[in-house]
Amino acid sequence: MQPNLFMAIDVMQSIDIIEVMENAVENNRPPEDIRDELDLGYKIEDQSIILFDIRPRFDNPSIIMEYPFAKATFVKAKNEWKIFWLRASGKWDSYGPQPTVKKLKEFTEIVFEDKHFCFKG
Numbered sequence: 001m002q003p004n005l006f007m008a009i010d011v012m013q014s015i016d017i018i019e020v021m022e023n024a025v026e027n028n029r030p031p032e033d034i035r036d037e038l039d040l041g042y043k044i045e046d047q048s049i050i051l052f053d054i055r056p057r058f059d060n061p062s063i064i065m066e067y068p069f070a071k072a073t074f075v076k077a078k079n080e081w082k083i084f085w086l087r088a089s090g091k092w093d094s095y096g097p098q099p100t101v102k103k104l105k106e107f108t109e110i111v112f113e114d115k116h117f118c119f120k121g
Contacts, residue, residue, distance in 0.1 A: 013074075014044065016104070017044060017104060018044075020104045020105050020108065021042045021049060021104070024042075024105075024108035024112065025041065025042055027112075028040060028112050036056075038053060038054070038055045039053070039054040039055070040052075040053060040054065041053075041054050041066065047073055047074045047075075047076075048071055048072065048073040048074070049071065049072045049073075049104065049107075050068050050070070050071045051068065051069060051071070051111060052066040052067055052068040053066070053069065054066055054067075055067065068086055069085065069086055069111075069119050069120060070083070070084070070085055070086070070107075070111040070119045071083075071084040071085075072084070072104060072107040075100075078100075079102070080100045080101065080102055081100060081101050081102070081103075081104055081106075082094065082099060082100050083095040083098065083099060083100065083101065083107055083111075085118040085119050095110070095118060097116050098110060
């Protein structure tokens, strides 16, 4: 049986992840006066961190939707984060210019700099 290379994130790692992600989100949120129309969030799913926009659904503004745009998945065997961007097809694709990073903070810096216009267009 092969070992699972994508292990779930442990509790101690979760504390570090929350700190990095809370800081990144807070530093990149839109101005407070438009956050009802557009905001930023993240979630932890198994070994992945997903960044998403929060905004009303275009055809029914009473429904608030999450629109993912970036993902980092931790690979324990390599002690690195794989970076993905969401294609228009709805499939996650490896971020070609820099597919992996060692630190989660590097992932957030790459995403919010978005110098290749993959994450936010």
